[in-house]
Amino acid sequence: MKKVSKVLLVDDDPTAIFISLKLLKKMGVAEEFETANNGLAAFDFIRTNCLPASGTPTNCPELILLDIKMPVMDGFEFLEAFRQLDLSPMPQVIMLTSSMHPKEIERARNLNVVGFLTKPLTQTALINVLEENFKD
Numbered sequence: 001m002k003k004v005s006k007v008l009l010v011d012d013d014p015t016a017i018f019i020s021l022k023l024l025k026k027m028g029v030a031e032e033f034e035t036a037n038n039g040l041a042a043f044d045f046i047r048t049n050c051l052p053a054s055g056t057p058t059n060c061p062e063l064i065l066l067d068i069k070m071p072v073m074d075g076f077e078f079l080e081a082f083r084q085l086d087l088s089p090m091p092q093v094i095m096l097t098s099s100m101h102p103k104e105i106e107r108a109r110n111l112n113v114v115g116f117l118t119k120p121l122t123q124t125a126l127i128n129v130l131e132e133n134f135k136d
């Protein structure tokens with residue numbers, strides 16, 4: 001499994017963030033981790049750290065783990081705004097959710113989500129999605 005430079009974990013549940021970060025760090029998925037507690041905070045982080053205001057962005061995540069149901073701005077609203085940004089390379093988004101409703105999966109796929117993981121995050125599921133999308 002390839003290690004990514006940075007992961008942005010977006011979830012409004014502090015327990016889910018704690019558990020997910022603990023697993024991600026244990027697995028050595030990334031060198032750095034950032035968190036946001038809703039889609040708007042995540043979008044602000046992306047705009048601040050990924051848009052090339054003065055050269056090449058150095059703090060942009062390669063991977064975003066995104067919850068669907070959050071206050072302020074949910075995962076779908078984030079994705080719709082995020083896909084309007086002109087980012088190169090574009091961070092990969094994996095939905096991390098407690099719901100695997102077929103309509104939500106279809107909507108997310110239409111917004112270029114590369115994978116789906118159910119909460120709580122498990123090592124096996126994460127390895128499968130990462131190996132599929134982040135090859136050496």
